[in-house]
Amino acid sequence: MARLGDNDGVLVDTEHLYYKSTKEVLSEVGVLLSEEVYVERSLRAGRSLFDVLCDDGFSDEAVRKLRERRDALYAQYIENEDVAVSGMERVISKLHGSVKMGVVTSSKRGHFDAIHKKTGFMGYFDFSVVREDCVESKPSPEPYLKGVALSGFSASECLAVEDSERGLRSAVSAGIDCIVTPRNLSLGMDFTDARAICRNPDELLSFIKPLI
Known part of the structure; x- marks a missing residue:
């Protein structure tokens, strides 16, 4: 069995920092990014928040520079904060050696x-x-299909752990059962296709251990 899972929102609590850095950079060019729009476009649809700038006539070069500024700002935030999800190291340390484990993320x-x-x-x-390992990011199945290939198992022998609709859709589209652990910005999303919803690391470990 292989355990494949997301990074942001599962192992680390960083999504709010990505939203914060994107919001700050977009505000510099007069675009106000609400939390609701961020959740809908990014966490549900998996679309870039900078697409709106292209629609508004910004050049590709201008958008590229804004992305770079956002990435640099985000790097500062993650450097200065403790982002590990409390209790998650206990989960992965308990699973280590019992299952093959991989991280499948849209992070750079x-x-x-x-x-x-x-x-x-x-x-x-x-x-x-x-992100650089794939042509398409979540909700495309490509990231998880690559994860399955690296695991050496079939999709039916893998279990994914995600925190958002885009991640759930990516895993399910790749033929993988998926557990969801909603956090902060992803609370209240539609997780109908999830095998289970676990509210904290202890619940996650309790669900996975009997499957090993």
Whole structure:
């Protein structure tokens, strides 16, 4: 069996920092980003928040520079905050050695590595799939299909852990059963297709352990 799962919102609590950095950069060019719009476009649909700038006539170069500024601001935020989800290290340490584990995320490699240089979590995992490894990001099944291939198991032998609709859709579209652990911005989303909903790391561990 392989356990595949998201990074932001599952292992670490960083989604609010990504929203904060995106909101700040967009406000500099007169675009107000509400939490509701962020949740709908990013966490549900998996669309870039910068698409609206292209629609408003911003050049590709201008949008690229704004993305770079957002990425730099986000890097500062994750560097200065303790982002590990409380109790999650206990979960992954208990599973380590019993199942093959991989992280499947839409995070960029630089941000991902910076986060886990602090958490030390990657010592428990066998592999990771990040944004640069895929042509399409979640909710496309591509990230999880790559994760399945790296695991050496079939999709039916894998179990995903996600926190958002886009992540759930990605896993299910790849043929993987998915547990959802909603956090903060993803609370109240439609998780009808989830195998289970776990509200905290203890519930997650209790659900997974009997399956091993």
